[in-house]
Amino acid sequence: GRARHGRVGMQSALFLAVRHSGRMERGSRRRSEPEEADKGRMKRTIIKDWKTKLSYFLQNSSSSNKRKSKKAGKHRNYFRPSPEEAQLWSEAFDELLANKYGLAAFRAFLKSEFCEENIEFWLACEDFKKTKSPQKLTSKAKKIYNDFIEKEAPKEINIDFQTKNLIAQNIQEATHTCFSAAQKRVYSLMENNSYPRFLESEFYQELCKKTPISRAAQGT
DSSP: OOHHHHHHHHHHHHHHHHHHHHHHHHHHHHTTTHHHHHHHHHHHHHHHHHHHHHHHHHHHHHHHHHHHHHOTTTGGGGGGHHHHHHHHHTTTHHHHHHHHHHHHHHHHHHHHTTOOHHHHHHHHHHHHHOOOOOOHHHHHHHHHIIIISTTOOOOOOOOOOHHHHHHHHHHOOOOOTHHHHHHHHHHIIIIIHHHHHHHHHHHHHHHOOSOOOGGTTOOO
């Protein structure tokens, strides 16, 4: 009697499980119907997230840029570029990096791809090459090495072991060319991988559209 009772119990449990999974399947099917609406929502969220990161990078650009922007009219640099200006960025990677808004947009894109250390290293090298004081050159070289080059560095870049070793030797008596090979490697990595993906991104495509945008959005 106990065995039969056990079988009945198992059968009813199985029956309930099947009914439950059937209900779940139907529920998930129902959820997938408004897929287009979900996609639209997701696209808006991605673009909104980008804009948040973008405004952060525009506001926190280097102090030398801030000094220049005071002369050139402080707010002009923060305006959304015209579609024609944005389209120029697709002609050459340098065009994108030379534009303040473009650089901030590219940094926001790399952050969303979790590889922002590449552009941060490139910018640190650009700043390093402009350093005039030998003392500052040595301290900046060590900081760049600690941040980006050494094993397990917080923003470790993907370069070969020989280049890393050469840098470790060169920063003992730092010169302006300490990071040249590594910077070229990272530039090429960005130009061949992240840059084409940036040009295909929703955010960049939106910047290139000639459709009129609301006055409220023009400042973003």
